[in-house]
Amino acid sequence: MTKVVIVKANSYDTQVVEQVMQDLLAHLGGIERYINAGERVLVKPNMLEAVDKASGVTTHPEVVRAVVRMVKSAGAIPVVGDSPGVGNLRKVAEKCGIWQVCQEEGVLLVSFNEIAELALPEGILLKKLNVANVVTEVDKVISLAKMKTHSFMGVTGAVKNLFGLFVGTDKAQFHLRMKHRTDFARMLVDLYRAIKPVLSIVDGITGMEGAGPRNGQVVRSGVLLAGSCGFSVDLVMADIMGFDAEQMPVAQAALAAGLSPALAAIDRVGSGKDEHLHFKEPRNFDSLERKLPGWLVDFSQNQFTAKPLIDRACIGCGRCAEHCPPKAIRIIQGKAVIDYRECIRCYCCQELCPADAVSLSDGRLLRLVKWLRER
Ligand code: SF4
Ligand code: SF4
DSSP states (O other): OOEEEEEEOOOOOHHHHHHHHHHHHHHTTOGGGTOOTTOEEEEEEOOOSSOOGGGSSSOOHHHHHHHHHHHHHTTOEEEEEEOOSSSOHHHHHHHHTHHHHHHHHTOEEEEOOSEEEEEOTTOSSOSEEEEETHHHHSSEEEEEEEEEEETTTEEESTTGGGGGGSOTTHHHHHHHHOOSHHHHHHHHHHHHHHHOOSEEEEEEEEEEESSTTTSSEEEOOOEEEEESOHHHHHHHHHHHTTSOGGGSHHHHHHHHTTOSOOGGGSEEESTTTTOOOOOOOOTTOOHHHHHSOHHHHHHTHHHHSOEEEEOTTOOOOOHHHHHOTTOOEEEETTEEEEOTTTOOOOOHHHHHOTTOOEEEEOOHHHHHHHHHHHO
């Protein structure tokens, strides 16, 4: 039976987090079960963008520290790296505190610039992937995610965290190529299979609800999760958040491919095994779209999915225009303007807007269906 450990933790105090991390790993048989002496280990936190560690957007630096120390305790050599959605890695790491932890712990922070091709003949959608070449230079990878809602994927945890292994503009290309949640989720399942992280750990001491992964509200969720199967860790995480975990797109894709156990088949252990929280769903995330055939979603995408709206808080910074995969946004007279004929509803603009100026409005059919359901 696949095991997921959930341990309660209410503080980012260095000693507390280190103790909790040891507790997590003890439940999983100890770090030596996963990491051998002398191995190089990539620790991959969520470093979405340059924001304060208290924002709930990025993996907390003290959790990174605890994992780095744990890897060292096995006699291995940790390196920390990510490819942020916005901004350069050094700036992002400095702002969220991970740079300082790397300095204090004598650990290399690696930028993902070079690309390596990984073959995945058994992939559902992708038979080969171009990812940061650092994954070919290390022996093991640890996914060190943040517990958050996600406008497009419902939740983001250990599996979605690996999306940061795609370098630079490759991320936008995936949004363009995989416009539907189901395809995007299958791509993430392929990515997970190609990377095969040896451990998946989620920082849920604080999490994010609502308009995640960037503009939601911080929740004091008080848990850390870990396991050797990222799909299982994310299923349990989504369940603890109060969502229909098996209906999350990545869970659906992994279950359909026979790569994930059912939620009921996962053995939960640890002081937080009975935790049940009530995170607010992302505004546009509705299970209906996930139950429809792809052709119907394609035909009526704009009606079944929420539309991004730019409000008065827009400061015209241009970040959304720069990162919009189909280039559907222009800055006109200091404000972002969306061409909805081009918009693919990926919500990158909402995810990356520093002014929280992008809200989501349900399409007409979606509004009608929700109204019918409530009657
Ligand atoms: S919507 Fe947000 S990201 Fe886009 S220009 Fe306005 S403030 Fe910048
Ligand atoms: S306007 Fe926003 S939601 Fe639409 S394609 Fe661009 S980034 Fe994605």
